[in-house]
Amino acid sequence: MVPSIEEGRIVLIANPVSKSGRGAVAASEAARLLRERVGDGRFEMLTTAWAGHGESLARELGPDVGCVIALGGDGLVNEVVNGLMARAPQDRPVLAVIPVGSGNDYAETLGMAYSVPTAVTEILRFQTVRADVGRVNGRYFAETLSFGLDAAIALDTMDRRQKSGRAGTMLYLESAVDQLFHHLQVFSFKMDVLGAEPGCAPHPEWDDAYLVAVQVGPTYGGHFRITPKARLDDGLLDICWATPELSSMRALALLLRARGGKHTGSDHIHFRRASSLVLDFEEEPPAQMDGEPVHGTHFLIDCVPDALTVVVGQR
Ligand SMILES: [Mg+2]
Structure with a gap:
């Protein structure tokens, strides 16, 4: 059972090469803001090093994580969703998205802001909804x-x-x-x-x-x-x-x-x-x-x- 989003750790999974490298700049800005707001002990940033890496990072998140933030585009969201869906339903932390991709359709659907500081503020309001996920031949899609x-x-x-x-x-x-x-x-x-x-x-x-x-x-x-x-x-x-x-x-x-x-x-x-x-x-x-x-x-x-x-x- 994962902790609540208000109490658990917050992990940022960032794709540094998203949007032709803008991802790295956005990731360090998001990390700085999140550290300031929730404290070092409750925050951690992980960066993806290869295509598909976001999936294993999300699958292997510790049991103390209440929220995972995907910073990147729809491709990274897809990886994180596949990682979360490999976990038992009660062990899936809340998913948030900071849109820094070439395609940001999922973030658009969620109504997320495109400015990093505004998106961070929105995430820390902890306003959530339940969402369905699509599945095709055993793989999952968000949007x-x-x-x-x-x-x-x-x-x-x-x-x-x-x-x-x-x-x-x-x-x-x-x-x-x-x-x-x-x-x-x-x-x-x-x-x-x-x-x-x-x-x-x-x-x-x-x-x-x-x-x-x-x-x-x-x-x-x-x-x-x-x-x-x-x-x-x-x-x-x-x-x-x-x-x-x-x-x-x-x-x-x-x-x-x-x-x-x-x-x-x-x-x-x-x-x-x-x-x-x-x-x-x-x-x-x-x-x-x-x-x-x-x-x-x-x-x-x-x-x-x-x-x-x-x-x-x-x-
Ligand atoms: Mg529907």
Whole structure:
């Protein structure tokens, strides 16, 4: 049984190379502020040294830790969530996020501030909610799992970022335009919804889509509100898929509308909620989970309800 967030130790897990090295500066600032506020004895900073390291650090946190703060982007959040989910439910400390990543969709969902001092103040208010976690083929995701066009854009953006050292919305849009106008393709998929809302078709059939997104929270790809009504605490995953026939221009227009969650009225956009589903693809599509690549054609997906306690900000 972990101690309460007010009494337990606070551990900061920081990714120093997040956002092209800005993570290191943000981490030392956050560490200084947290030490001042809670005292040396109650605070510790751990830094990740390789991809995936955050997972083992979170899994092996001591029993006296009441709160773990992930300082980085969605990739680090994903690692920490996988580490926490490897622990028994009563042994999972509260999760908080200080957004210092290229993608900060989970922090956005939690309403966290982007300034480090404000985020630290928000965390020390200890305002928490319970949150569901998604699971795909035995791995966990905090916010998003998606296949097809948007995953191709997300992965291509990451590739461009690593090659150029640039970041931001422009890079994402460049990548989006390239994918939409030069690589727009449909993926043949079959969705077998198991725990669905009443009124859903019981028999899955093969269908074509540009993208399929399976969401815990409402956003992906840097604050695109793909499933604007998704809730963290309803025990259900929000699914959105986009079907043909769309020209590159219309697809781009829809993508831009999705930024504000205004794509939902289109005849090409479909929604469903489910607690579990099976997704099959004829060919391996580009796929991402919290911004990290995923591989395969057969995906067992479910919602783990009420899995974590998370700190929320003031937005
Ligand atoms: Mg939900």
